[in-house]
Amino acid sequence: MQKKVAGTIIYNDQQGSHFLVKHSTNGYNFYQLLVRAGHSPLASVLWDLRYTIGIDVDQLRLYDSIMAELDDEKVAVFVFDHLAVDGQVRAKFDRQGLEFVLASELHELFTSVRVSETMPFTNLSK
Template identity: 50%
Template sequence: MTKRVAGTIINPEDAGTSFLVKQVEGQFKFYNFPVLANQTPLSSILWKLRHEVGIDVDQLRLYDSVVAQSGQENISLFVFNHLKIDATIREACRQQGLVFVPARKLHGLFESVKVNTIPSFENLSK
């Protein structure tokens, strides 16, 4: 079985917190993919965000990290804060099919990912 990693970036705003996600067949999913060869899950997500999405990962701060179950598979899920989400970052994400979506629209996503402990980002979705 291929080990997978997922990641998101939270963006707290006056209107509420949004999360970086991908929309697949009408459903929101965390940005996820197989762990890269000879890399850890964390280094894989950082590499993809830097080299494929185009985000300056030096501006990311790890907010939370959990092992979650999505369907029958365990995935490492990393949640980051970014020091400044601007139009350039939003456009780089959009080109990779990633968008920032308000937490209030992501209840189905949060419910579909099961963790052994309550992740701290779950409180932000209310």
């Protein structure tokens, strides 16, 4: 069984903090993908953002990383920031079913993320 990895990008504007997520019938989820053979989890996320989504990953800065239980599986979750988000960037994410959603609308997602020691996402949705 291949390991999964997850990622999100924080984007801030006058409305507040937005997170890159995927919407499904079960609500919002972080962007999840399989770890590529021969790559680390971080390299897999960056590869996918660059070559599948088509964004300039050189802009990104790693804001945080945690080990979390998502859908009953332990995965590394990487949080990036510093991406210049415009209509063209949003369109690239839209093609993959991803969107930036205000943190205040993601309370259910943040409270469902289970980490071993602390829950850094719980205060972001308030």
